[in-house]
Amino acid sequence: MPKLTGKAKSLDSPYVGGESTAWVKLRHVRSVEATVAGVTGTPRRPEAVLVVLADGRRAVTSPRLDAGLARQVAAAVAGRLHPAPDGPAGTYLVAADPPLLAEVVVGTGRHATVRFVRIRPQV
Numbered sequence: 001m002p003k004l005t006g007k008a009k010s011l012d013s014p015y016v017g018g019e020s021t022a023w024v025k026l027r028h029v030r031s032v033e034a035t036v037a038g039v040t041g042t043p044r045r046p047e048a049v050l051v052v053l054a055d056g057r058r059a060v061t062s063p064r065l066d067a068g069l070a071r072q073v074a075a076a077v078a079g080r081l082h083p084a085p086d087g088p089a090g091t092y093l094v095a096a097d098p099p100l101l102a103e104v105v106v107g108t109g110r111h112a113t114v115r116f117v118r119i120r121p122q123v
Helices: 066-078
Strands: 004-009 025-027 031-041 047-050 058-060 081-083 091-094 102-107 116-121
Touching: 031 058, 031 066, 031 116, 047 066, 047 102, 047 116, 066 116
Parallel strands: none
Antiparallel strands: 004 025, 031 047, 031 091, 031 102, 047 058, 081 091, 102 116
């Protein structure tokens, strides 16, 4: 998904050439849905989420999950994890039935990171 970037200023603020604190940089990003394929770290304290994007690409989310997001992910994958047979130590796969979905933001440009936002509610 594209990241839209622009600048804005107050209507009553005059234009000042060069660097100006009157202008504020705005970024708008769109989140997308991804399938949770696994986690890294431990089942009780995941560090990152392994996801499969809609186009089939696999990615590891970055940056490291904070404590609140780690708790959310740990609760969602509880009882569904098994060690990855050919992955590095500390990599766990999620049972795929039913699929577990996450909301992520996919970066654009040279740092195409995938940032975890939240686990989607099960319907």
